[in-house]
Amino acid sequence: MQVEVAGQNVEVEKGGVIGDVLKSVLSNKQYKNTVVARCGGALLDLTAPVPEDCPALEPVSAESPEGLDVIRHSTAHLMAEAVKKLFPQAKVTIGPSIENGFYYDFEFERPFTPEDLEAIEAEMTRSVGADKPFSRRNVTADEASRLFDAEGENYKVELIRDLGAPEVSLYTHGGFTDLCRGPHVPRTGLLKAFKLLTVAGAYWRGDEKNPQLQRIYGTAWANPKDLAKHLHQLEEAKKRDHRKLGTQLDLFSFHEEAGAGFVFWHPKGALLRAILEDFERKEHLKRGYEFVQGPLLLKRDLWERSGHYDNYRENMYFTEIDEQAYGVKPMNCLAHMIIYKSRIRSYRDLPKRFFEHGVVHRHEKSGVLHGLLRVRSFTQDDAHIICRPDQLQDEIIGVVNFVRDVMSLFDFDFTAEISTRPEKSIGSDEDWERATEALTNALDTMGLPYEINEGDGAFYGPKIDIKIKDALGRSWQCATVQCDFTLPDRFDLMYVGEDGDRHRPVMIHRVILGSVERFIGVLTEHFAGAFPVWLSPVQARIVTVTDAQNPFAEKVLRFLREKGIRAEADLRNEKLGYKIREAQLEKIPYMLVVGDKEVEAGAVNVRLREGGDPGMKPLEDAAAMILDAAQEPFKRGGMRYSFSTATGPAD
Structure with a gap:
């Protein structure tokens, strides 16, 4: 029969393997980056025979959404293999791919620790180095049930029973076999960019009446560069966690x-x-x-x-x-x-x-x-x-x-x-x-x-x-x-x-x-807690160098509030650097420093939370700068910002 691949018609003998057909047409680089193939609406293992009713085969790359999904699901199997090797008493349940990663749920007698995750990840890396093939076989439901029952995997037996199908598919790599409809990558050696992240509790099938399981989350990508980028993003997300910032900003x-x-x-x-x-x-x-x-x-x-x-x-x-x-x-x-x-x-x-x-x-x-x-x-x-x-x-x-x-x-x-x-x-x-x-x-x-x-x-x-x-x-x-x-x-x-x-x-x-x-x-x-000026609860904080400037700082505070600016004054007897650092940690957009020179000039020294020093400004100019910054996002849509409270901007 003839099958179209990358615009070419290829003659394929009955039982011809999908991977061999693709390899005969694709460049070496493209073939190495292919994880599964698409025939019509179905994704197929590269080790599977070409279906007789398949007019065209399309290679699915590792970076594609479908390819990433397969990589993540295969990595979930890789993790389950490692858990069973290190913790033979653990029982496996389900391990799907999810957005940006995967998880697998286990029943185990004690909570998994961070040290356990390190050991599991190391075992996964060894399995990758061994480059074990993923192989699929179809068996009767009864045969699969007997196999998992003999291994004490009662959750798998329950899944098979609930499927109600006469036949199921199993995937094996190394000594680990799992119930799965697939497809998977051809070999574990292709899974080189993964990281285990966290452990959470989960009930079997999401029902709190069922046994509580442990869910290990991980992430997997097509290459180490994409993994590193994602891990950096996760670290940045930790810094931006609204629960942490809510405490820091006292919200x-x-x-x-x-x-x-x-x-x-x-x-x-x-x-x-x-x-x-x-x-x-x-x-x-x-x-x-x-x-x-x-x-x-x-x-x-x-x-x-x-x-x-x-x-x-x-x-x-x-x-x-x-x-x-x-x-x-x-x-x-x-x-x-x-x-x-x-x-x-x-x-x-x-x-x-x-x-x-x-x-x-x-x-x-x-x-x-x-x-x-x-x-x-x-x-x-x-x-x-x-x-x-x-x-x-x-x-x-x-x-x-x-x-x-x-x-x-x-x-x-x-x-x-x-x-x-x-x-x-x-x-x-x-x-x-x-x-x-x-x-x-x-x-x-x-x-x-x-x-x-x-x-x-x-x-x-x-x-x-x-x-x-x-x-x-x-x-x-x-x-x-x-x-x-x-x-x-x-x-x-x-x-x-x-x-x-x-x-x-x-x-x-x-x-x-x-x-x-x-x-x-x-x-x-x-915004990582640094809200736009129009939305910031405190738009400006007046910071004094010594107690001697307090009367002038209070005058500045009244002036700004009359202009509709949400301002407050830090009049504590603390070092200036300490006050500035606190204001920066609280993400306040403008810090208005008042020392003897500013009092003499009737001005303030303006500092910005993101860095930079506009320097000494007359009060009117400093207020105009803050109000203009509050209006800036609204100009794009032809709107005007006004927040009508006793201390807020007026129309």
């Missing part, structure tokens, strides 16, 4: 005595939130939104009608008042619909754009809580747009443009993803199709590329998820736009049309930042 804290997953905002953190939320309120008013607010508790009957009780109750908290069951709101949509229904609406009234900084509570398992990024109580910058069907596309475009304007302030690039109907959902197929079409048409009209994320929509409608990239290239999901024909029907939302009849509106659920807490966590890491 927030968590307290187990009060309950896991609940944030305590300190004065500077609360001010940071207030600045961000005040900015959002003004931007929403400019775009025609109206402010509303709903209660934290609603009767369970409403959550049953909406479908939350059937589809989301494991994430909710419930309580009882006067023998009546209530649910603590995990979302704000029900209150907004009730407000909409409080009066008759005309087609001329639409769209209605209801906005709320709504506090919600969701039951997250303790194992997934993570600083500000995953909490149990948080604030959504939540809005619901209730509109006529003919207004739907323009409203979706308006929301995406809103997201683009806001994210540009923080220098975030973003990508879009459309998530479609999940298995657990409500509503008719027709409504889901209409909603999905509205989202795709809006993005197509804007010329924005997007990917389809099958089955990951909300239970009541499909959604656009906006993913932003931070300074380290990490992806975060923040903004979302959900299109919903179903809840307006369940809650009998109506408007009077131009024809005088009653019509059903459509509802858009949307957030711009998402969770305010989570977004601040992302921002903290994105």
Whole structure:
């Protein structure tokens, strides 16, 4: 038979090996960089025979997404082999590839230590040096079960039973055999760029009723250069960890005595939130939104009608008042619909754009809580747009443009993803199709590329998820736009049309930042705690050389605050260098040094947190410099920054 490879037709005998076919056509360099091959939609081992129905073979390089996935999965097997050799009593479970790496879960009698990880990694390196081949064989499920049962690997036996397939595939390298559908790299010698990272707890199949396992995480790359780059990025991420910076900058804290997953905002953190939320309120008013607010508790009957009780109750908290069951709101949509229904609406009234900084509570398992990024109580910058069907596309475009304007302030690039109907959902197929079409048409009209994320929509409608990239290239999901024909029907939302009849509106659920807490966590890491001047809780700190300058420093403080600059003064009897270092550690944008010369000149000596020394400036010039820096990000979008508090900038 003939198979096309790299534009050439190659004659292949029956049973011909994929690797041999590729090697006959590709350059030596290209072949050495090939880890598996693609035939149609399937990835195949290089040691496999060419399928009889394969018209073309495409080499998959180590650096490609598919190639990296194979490398990482193969490295997970390499790690499992090392663990079994060093700790024969350990039981293996599953070891998939994940973004940037892999993990494998083990049952073992004691926790793995950092020294264990070093030993495991050294054993993996020895296996790489031995250049052991990965070989695949297909066996009956019964044969595989007997094999793993004899080795005491009961988790593998359970997996085989649950697969329910008459035949399974096994992969072996050296003396280690694992249940796996593959494919894998041809030999362990190709796995030369990996690092074991951490150990975490994990329940078998994610169920806390099952045995607790130990999960070893690692990372693997196509070459040592890419590995080194990633490890450097991980080190930089540690420095930027928002939990560490939150303490250093005195923004927030968590307290187990009060309950896991609940944030305590300190004065500077609360001010940071207030600045961000005040900015959002003004931007929403400019775009025609109206402010509303709903209660934290609603009767369970409403959550049953909406479908939350059937589809989301494991994430909710419930309580009882006067023998009546209530649910603590995990979302704000029900209150907004009730407000909409409080009066008759005309087609001329639409769209209605209801906005709320709504506090919600969701039951997250303790194992997934993570600083500000995953909490149990948080604030959504939540809005619901209730509109006529003919207004739907323009409203979706308006929301995406809103997201683009806001994210540009923080220098975030973003990508879009459309998530479609999940298995657990409500509503008719027709409504889901209409909603999905509205989202795709809006993005197509804007010329924005997007990917389809099958089955990951909300239970009541499909959604656009906006993913932003931070300074380290990490992806975060923040903004979302959900299109919903179903809840307006369940809650009998109506408007009077131009024809005088009653019509059903459509509802858009949307957030711009998402969770305010989570977004601040992302921002903290994105800027490494050095927030833009407009967002910094303290924009300037006045630092005195000796106590003799304190009266003038207090005068400077009053002057700056009257100009709308968030300033404070360090009047402690400490050395100047110590005060400057503290201000730099606290990431304060401007340090205004006051000594005898500055007092005499009625000026301040300006220093910047990122280094540099603009030098002595008259007070007016120093204030103008700070205010101009606060305005700078807004000039790009034609916006103007104003934060109207007693000590903040005025319009």
